[in-house]
Amino acid sequence: MEYVQLGDITIEVELKDIKNIHLSVYPPNGKVRIAAPERMSLDTIRIYAISKLSWIKKQQTKLRGAERETRRDYVTKENQYLLGKRYLLTVIEENSKPRVYLKHNRVVLQVRPKTTRAKRKELIETWYREQLKGLIPKLISQYEKIMNIIVVEFAIRKMKTKWGTCNRGAGRIWFNLELAKKPIECIEYIVVHEMVHFLERAHNARFIAYMDKYLPDWKSRKQLLNRLPVSHVDWDY
Structure with missing residues (x-):
């Protein structure tokens, strides 16, 4: 180095x-x-x-x-966020298949007794990934028609510095897992942002013109996303 x-x-x-x-x-x-x-x-x-x-x-x-979320230990009564809405976590310990689901105003984490924090976190993150995988394809499909482009593939992964990134040559987009916690209008902004990069690589006047055309209120959505707390992470370089 x-x-x-x-x-x-x-x-x-x-x-x-x-x-x-x-x-x-x-x-x-x-x-x-x-x-x-x-x-x-x-x-x-x-x-x-x-x-x-x-x-x-x-x-x-x-x-x-930046405001940061507190560390999550994945125990009952902790806050969890999905699509910008706050839910209380309820942990149920029983000898059955682990799962995560919504019930009224709660996120229910069903785990076996003595499940570690790391495993609970993994289950929650898998659930977040599934939520995004159910939502993002609809947005991509909507804007593919409007922009006349094709997204060959997308994926969800953890990212430290970006909400999204793309490889326009391969037609591929990656989205930050943390987006699952953000309001739908913020997720839509990131989807459009990355898809516009298929038309213009740089953040220049042409890029801004495309954003204005396809998502006229993109600046307010960006500001909202930037105001929201970022996740607590045990950063390891």
């Missing part, structure tokens, strides 16, 4: 077999990493980092000031 120092900001640099340079600022404290092509010199990477310094500082300020 190489390092670039810009004032009080230390940037980890990893040289990899890739074509383009990638800059990431990680929660919770704004750790900065750059992945760069193996052929690129540290001096070139430093110049690139300097050009992005104001953006790095902005992201660090945002991450350090």
